[in-house]
Amino acid sequence: MNAAPADQIRLLDLQALDVRLTQLAHKRKSLPEHAEITSLEGDLTQHRDLLVAAQTEESDCAREQTKAEQDVDQVRQRAARDQQRLDSGAGMSPKDLENLQHEVASLAKRQGDLEDVVLEVMERREAAQERVTELTGRVSSVQAKVDDAVTRRDAATAEIDAEIAGVTKEREIVAASIPADLIKLYDKLRTQSGGVGAARLYQRRCEGCRLELNITELNEVRAAAADTVVRCENCRRILVRTPESGL
Incomplete structure (x- = not known):
């Protein structure tokens, strides 16, 4: 030739x-922000998964607490009715009164046990709520870092793309002369x-x-x-x- x-x-x-x-x-592909974003998004996914788990636990505790409180209320109402019957003593034999006294005592113990359950569930729910608050903060913090890294990456990419466009145009001019x-x-x-x-x-x-x-x-x-x-x-x-x- x-x-x-x-x-x-x-x-x-x-x-x-x-x-x-x-x-x-190569510079565009190798921007440090790419690796930074990948790492941060991995952390963000992990924190979000933990947050969902904590929210689920808090929700489960809320339902469990509602059920336990309902059980306490039912026992309390039944005990109140029995106490009223015991206090009136109307139309009851000594044996019936004795049985009713035993039932009132049993209901009092049952109520105490259920109230302990309510307290235990409330403590677990409070711990879950604290965990939700903590993880919500972490997710927000990591998301802010992701947003910042994305902004920096986009700015760097735009600058490189502008230079690529200029060099490409110059190449077209040189190539046209050959x-x-x-x-x-x-x-x-x-x-x-x-x-x-x-x-x-x-x-x-x-x-x-x-x-x-x-x-x-x-x-x-x-x-x-x-x-x-x-x-x-x-x-x-x-x-x-x-x-x-x-x-």
């Missing part, structure tokens, strides 16, 4: 822009060679593979016409000659 020396030189400008685009894409067949070869080699399709020959060394050309290779390059598109024998990239090539 042949191409004007000036067109070959412009390949180096194009290559520099492509390298910059690759660097910007013959299509040369661009086609360059793009093919760039895809095959890790993003570098053209390299400068500097002081007898290919800046693509960093290897110095041997005497035979140098002689072949020296003998090539100025408009010949030379390829590196080692990495097969387009080798662009400049006054600093050392030929």
Whole structure:
């Protein structure tokens, strides 16, 4: 392939822009905020799960407390009725009175036991409520950190995207000034060679593979016409000659 020396030189400008685009894409992907957000979102999920568990426990305790209080109320009402009957003693035999006294005493003990249950449930519910309050605060705190990290990430991403847009536009201008067949070869080699399709020959060394050309290779390059598109024998990239090539 042949191409004007000036067109070959412009390949180096194009290559520099492509390298910059690759660097910007890597920078965008590797922003520290990405890892920070991932870590914080993991913490947030964990805290939310714990919060849901605490809320469920508090709700269960509330239902249990309501049931226990209802049981106490039923026993209290029954005891009150029995006490009224005992106090009146109307139409009751001594045996009935004795049995009623035993039932009143039994109900008093039952009421005391149930009230202990109510107190125990209330203590568990209070502990669950405190846990809910604590975890709600943690969730809010971590969410605020996530929001801050997302804001910083979005700002950094927007800045990088703006630079990518500028470099892409510049690349379009440079690419438009280079013959299509040369661009086609360059793009093919760039895809095959890790993003570098053209390299400068500097002081007898290919800046693509960093290897110095041997005497035979140098002689072949020296003998090539100025408009010949030379390829590196080692990495097969387009080798662009400049006054600093050392030929």
